[in-house]
Amino acid sequence: MTPRVFTAVVNPTAGSSASAATLIPLARALREAGAELVVEYSRGLEHATALARGAADAGHVVLGVGGDGMVGCVGGALVGTDAVFGIVPAGRGNDFARQLAIPAEPEALVELLLRGEPRPVDAIEANGVPVLGSVYAGVDAVANLNANRSRWLRGSASYYVGALRAVAAWRPAHYRITVDGAEHRFRGYTVIAANSGYYGFGRHVAPDASVDDGLLDIVLIRHAPRWIFFTVMRELEEGRHLNRPQVEVLRGREVRIELEEPGRVLPYGADGELPGELPVTARVLPGALRVLAP
Structure with a gap:
């Protein structure tokens, strides 16, 4: 060879x-x-x-x-x-x-x-830009933004402090989510359109997500008192958050995430970067990338 x-x-x-x-x-x-x-x-x-x-x-x-x-x-x-x-x-x-x-x-x-041997895996197209792991829009994206703006902290410390600031200042967002043409409205913390099951430094946000099924797992985290939200964040590491009534998972090939609050601006994140602000349309690209993986 x-x-x-x-x-x-x-x-x-x-x-x-x-x-x-x-x-x-x-x-x-x-x-x-x-x-x-x-x-x-x-x-x-x-x-x-x-x-x-x-x-x-x-x-x-x-x-x-x-x-x-x-x-x-x-x-x-x-x-x-x-x-x-x-x-x-x-x-x-x-x-x-x-x-x-x-x-x-x-x-x-x-x-x-x-x-x-290379295996074909799915990717995401988010507002026309290819993404591999996930697209997210909520308090997590704001935490990402805070970390990027930090002048004194770097690495995980900047993200930890940025996340605390984001949660402390967060007011519930009113979302309209359209999954394969079906509308869902809710008030809460975030929406994650997941190709990969992991995001945010090892959190298992979508345990049933697969990179080769041609679908996105769309995780909604609804409004709850802050102490429950922090509990949900801890449970993410093992995927136990799915037992919470505040967490719902939808599945589909395309999702559009919008705010129903005129004048409010919210960034969305993708693979640890911040490409833009809502609205965002994410659709799966089945088998679009050939990766050397087990």
Whole structure:
């Protein structure tokens, strides 16, 4: 078998130490096995997209090295193509990698990248932009926004403080959700359109979600006292939140998330990034990405 040629796309400004610690031994092992590896450092998400597409056009296996933001960006650039995508989990959450059971151990990861067969998985199109894991619009997106705006805190600390600020200031949002043409109205904390079952640094928000069923699991978290909301957040780690009456899961191929409050602005998140503000339409793209995964 001809050794694969890889291009690793890395963001040097986000979690660079973790990315380097993961990539250096991986690169050594790939090269020792006879594979060719090109390492490209991106200057931002647009540049990472261009690097990924250029590598795919050259016939390389494209590696996304980093957390969910980088993985979503690089993988999103390959959606709808015949390119092969490999994930090198090197972030805080690694939620899409967790859903696909991508190994974190270097030896197992090298074996997968060298000899694994690509499998087709679903992606999401959110207002025309490819997304891998989930689209969410509520207090979680506001927490993400607060963390991004933090001047003094970085990493998980910024997200933790941002989340506390978001919940403390939150007033219930009035949502109109349209799933495959059927309207649902509710008042609450958030809506998550999930392709992957995990989001928000390992929270198992949609335990029954599958990346190859052609459907989105749409999780609604309705209004409740704040102490119940924090309990629900703790229960997310094991998926026990689904037993709560405040939590409902819908399934469909397309969902539109809108606010029914004139003048209120609310961001939506996607794979750890904040692409825009509501409304957002998310639809599943069945089997749109070829990934090296168990």
